[in-house]
Amino acid sequence: MLLDITNLELAFAAGPSDPGADPTPILRGISLGVDRGELVGLVGESGSGKSTTVRAALRLYGDEARISGSIRVDGVEMVGADPATRRRVRAESVALVQQDPRAALNPVRRIGDSLAERLVRVHGWSRGRADERIRELLGAVGLSQPERRMRQYPHELSGGMLQRVVIAAALSTDPALILADEATSALDVTTQAEIIAIFQRQIRERGLGMLFITHDLHLAAAICDRIHVLRHGEIVETLAKPGLFAEAAHPYTRSLIEAAPVLAPKEPS
Template sequence: MRTPLVAIEGLTVDFGHGPQSSRAVDGITLEIAAGEALGVVGESGSGKSVTWLAALGLLPAKAQIRGSVRLDGRELIGAPQRHLEAVRGKRIAMIFQDPSSCLNPVHRIGWQLGEALRLHRGLDRRAADAEALRLLDQVGIADARRRLGDYPHQLSGGLNQRVMIAMALAGQPDLLIADEPTTALDATIQAQILDLLRSVRRDTGMAMVLISHDLGVVAENVDRVAVMYAGRLVEEAPGAALFSRPCHPYTQGLLAALPELAGGRRRLVAIPGTVPEPGSVPTGCRFAPRCPVADSGCATEAPPIQAFDRQHRSICHRRIDPGFSVWTLPKAAE
């Protein structure tokens, strides 16, 4: 097998010290091949964003990171700043949920794009200008020359996100980490941005990690999906398998809780309870308190990995047959 582009192994992130510390990410192991699109799904507090911030060394100093993140076999955790700076933006780029707060409000779009191009590609001013124009064109911004002279507040949310994508592409990265890239956008604009990400990936062959709480967004845009819950990976599978034959009770619950557009007005299958607070996660399986099929073992012991086929694994005590939902009987209102 080829070396993966990025290999995360046993990544653990703690915030704070001693008894007050809370574990945001607990032993994540994941790989991404070159050119692959991986979806990472989870609710708030699942550690889906922290994993990647830790990998790129973007967390504050109070975060203690253990484990390993390798890019083309080279370790990133604990790597010298100089090495990380050559990776960030250049090999691995990241875009975030709120584009307007990621752009500098006092500089023109053209200046900000130019900065990225000078930094990552070492272009001179003239070459950077031409390349900035080409990038805006690539991300589908009409009238690119005029837009280069605009400030972020003059652009709409959708246009700003396009500018962010253009900046991310400036370093010609091998991997784009898109952290909830469309959550702040309207439905029709979200469709535009997802379409753009697809076409950019088709043109450049770059790999992508799409982090989202929206299973629908992930389903349509990735090859493989990892589901996270309370800092741990609970299920990982190719997209088609995960959505048609989910094995982990949590994944099944998330899918069952999705409202559908077709059919009548109806109750939804709701997962009872709430996500555990970071400071008080259950021992054993973290989903056990909300799981309809949990037994006493689930509450005390860490769950094993159940492999269903080569690429489909679920981290669960119970071996639930793919496709058999543990949520079929809607429970009475709590």
């Protein structure tokens, strides 16, 4: 299992203004897993705890976070792991693709420099080897003229092109697991479909596992093998294909399905 979360509890300690207050619970009893070749969805409205679950899984919160339960990433227990172990897992085993690609890239550095830095400084690659890898991946994610893109700055590329750059960066170290946090929500429908196709091809060809976080239940139903529905920090229902919508029983899941806009059939002229 690439990602194995069992009974994850997360609470934040009270601030210095109220030191006697109890920690505020955020996540309650989260259990989910992602294996090789799987695309697993985590859905819910804004504020339900989707991104918080991802950040907790990567142990990105500081001492203010009280975490219990088990989080195993590629076989390594992250709860209780020392900082060096956490950094190694984040560098080698897992990659995070976030919603806003512009926030993930340095605006004053060329694309090639930004993508090569991790390979050179963290993994000890030569710059020539890193550049060759970047060119290969930029082509693999559907960017034309990879050599030219490497010399460009983020503001010279569209949002869809930048999302492809961020995906290439995520794939550069051959992670076993990708966490895609609302990675397509800011894109137009056509670009969104192209990015989804890239994810699916990488899962199929590389045997990756992916946790796909989204508020769009219909999108998740179309592409995911299994969906966990999150509400107020708790998983209220888990659905699997086939017949995903037909099997949804929890009132919250039904409300998400019913809230999605549906195009009315065109009346004959």
